[in-house]
Amino acid sequence: MDDVLTTFVNVLRDHGVRISTSETIDAAETIALLGYDDRETLRDALAAALAKSLPEKQLFHECFDRFFSFTAFSRKETSREAAGRRPDGNVALSPLSLMLLSGDQAGLMASLAAAGEMSNLNGIALFTQKSMFQRRILEAMGLEALDGDLAQLQAEGSDSSGRLAAALAGAREYCAEEVRRFVDSQHDLHAKARMEALMERRLLHLKLSDMEARDFNRMDTIIRKMVKRINDVHSRRKKRWKRGFLDLKKTLRKNITFDEVPFHLRWKRRKIERPDVIVLCDISRSMQKVVRFFLLFLYSLNRTVVRIRSFAFCSNLAEVSPLFDRYGVEEAVARLQTGHDLDIWMGRTDYGQVFRDFAANYLHLLSDRTTVIILGDGRNNFGGPEAGILKTMGERSKRIVWLNPELPTFWGTGDSAMKQYLPFCSLARECNTLFQLERAIDSLLK
Template identity: 30%
Template sequence: MIKRVVEFAEALRRSKVPVSLLESIDACSSLASCDIADRSALRSYLSATLIKDHSHQKVFDQLFELYFSPGTYQHGNGELLSSEGGDEADGVFDDFGDIELRELIKESLLQGDEVQLHNLLASAVSRYAGIEPGRPVGGVYYAFKTLRQLDMEKLKLSLFDARFEEMDKSDSLGIKMMNRDIELALDKVRKLVDDDIRRRIVGDRGAEAVARTLRATLPEDIDFMHANADELREISRALAALARKLAARLGQRRRRGHRGSLDFRRTIRRSIANGGVPVDLFFHKPVPTKPELVIVADISGSVASFARFTLSMVYALSEQFSKVRSFVFIDEIDEVTEIFESSDDIEQAIKLVSTKARVVWLDGHSDYGRVMESFVERWGEEITHRSTVIFLGDARNNYHPSRSQVLASVRMKARAVYWLNPEPSAYWDSGDSIMSQYSVYCDSVDECRNLRQLQSFVEKLV
């Protein structure tokens, strides 16, 4: 069992969940006081010892289901932990047709018969999934085949008809609650099918082999440009916690990591007590320097989520900068500094930016060259040697003129110019991307596709 926990900890590390050697030892030690035949207790013990950040819990749960799925690992007495239903259900319902099997599943859901439901769905997986031993196919494919044959839409309608007969037809709230209960019941069916397929695949190929093919992504590694609605919410939650930690860390580094110039007079005066030998060095009190930021962000559809999270991060860390000015654009540019400064809620400010900022001039497609020219004409005189200018965008110019020489004039005035690109570097200069034409006038061009890369850049900047 200890070997299984060590393999589980290694799988977490491969998924970029930070698990130290000491934490792995603690997890193994905790087994002495845990009833490891009880999966929920085992999950709690391992989670308490291995997980430090709530945003990592989802990856933990995914891998736990692989490494400690019922019927796939041994507990203290050397026996496999039995599953609810499991393989013993295979063959029990072979004589039933597809319609009868679906009807029995419906009745099990209505009556709340968990054991029979497990057995019925295990039988459905055996009948419909067509799992081929040794074949490196993910469980999603097998689950799709099973659920398609069960016809979830018909199952939903039959549950609705059965429940609706007992309802007061004028009770709108009751009907809404009934619909919610039906959706929860269908989610349970999907989960039980997934669990049974996972157990069979792990039993065939081993937990480690399956874990290596699993797409277990931490919120800080989710790609901004390809995140779905649920993943965007995960990123938002992780961003708030990350910004707080980063602000505390950077503030501490600024206080401790910098010291002023040598105080020659004080050092010599104190050295008299040591015969003129300067044993102790004294320094002037440092005057911390904070960068002045000018952010120019493309908020067109292709990179909007990237700009949103970057602006949120910067304003959450605004105390680390002497001044922050923000500009947004598509094919026209507008300053939105006042919107951010007047709002206590960053998310609300982002929404106001998208509705109030004047960022469309002609056709609503990004035109970096025209925007840079307009930026320099209207605000170029305000760029000084204290200004750090950061451009956010994919440099896809829709085949408009680049006007890259305008960026050269910005670089001559500014302290530094950085460019954050949310696309993989392999895609730069492909199609209408003209990243290389702008990169020659930047101090650095960084790929910034997720929170981890954004955090790395902010730490370097500050």
């Protein structure tokens, strides 16, 4: 397979177009069939083989235009002033000077491409390398010889050589500028996307509690992507009826008229219910960032996928669902963090009090379809844990899921009451990176 295609496929992958090996093979067959001759045909054909959705098509076109760009040295207005000037004869000019002075765009483009390849421009990874690559490429194109020409012309001192020297000096600037642009566009093509992908991967596994505010924007983008995936996967599940086993009772009843010879078959069906979720979030200072991302994630899910009521607690418990209805997700999450206008006392975290509050006011919300999610570190400041109430809650609901940002090895150490709560949770897992968060939410919906 040729290098051009492999490099192009890698560029596309860096930009987030998913391309498998089999698709690369399709692309190779495409090129074998249609060739590189016609740019538009090549573009349309590769688009069909490599980009499989509208967003991917857009990315593809962006990359294609830049990757197969032959626009360098085509700015006529700058090259015209130099073009058409011929040396008088007694000065033998270098190839680069000649091409620049005669305005040979094709020759310059080819020289630029060859120089780019020679200096390994594909490998550019950091923007700090730009000037280095610029220099290397200019050298490879023959800048040194051009400077020699320039010095010689200036030394000669005649009128015509003076004019020629001025034109050549202008052309030199023009050439350097074109190379700079070329390196810029190649940097954008090769390095930028790679950098983004790297950042994303890092954030995926970075502890939420260590997250800095400057990363929030990028995080929100990642969450949106994850949410879209989860919504796609689960939004039809609630409606799906599964044809399962033969329903013998119904079949017999239906076929009584045929002397119970079963002409019409009846099947057992299973309906996947939309889960009811009740979330209890610890919003004490140590938990705030984790809670922010968790709620952002949960509330971004489609209303058809999941039905949520949320409660926040610190020293006591209060319902916060109205916040989300009134202000929208982002605003609500921000409000939760400041703790303003909430009936929550931001003193020491008291899980015992929290469970007593829940038992007193909200126990009736639980049914055999409810999943209770508790997001907290279980650090109770040595108060009474009231694990008995958690037991009751577990009996009344479908399941209790405890998401704890601490490593399991720390559960139960110091003032952590996790060990007392653990027996009554159907699932308890560590949840302190975006990656773990996604997995936790995915498993909730199953």
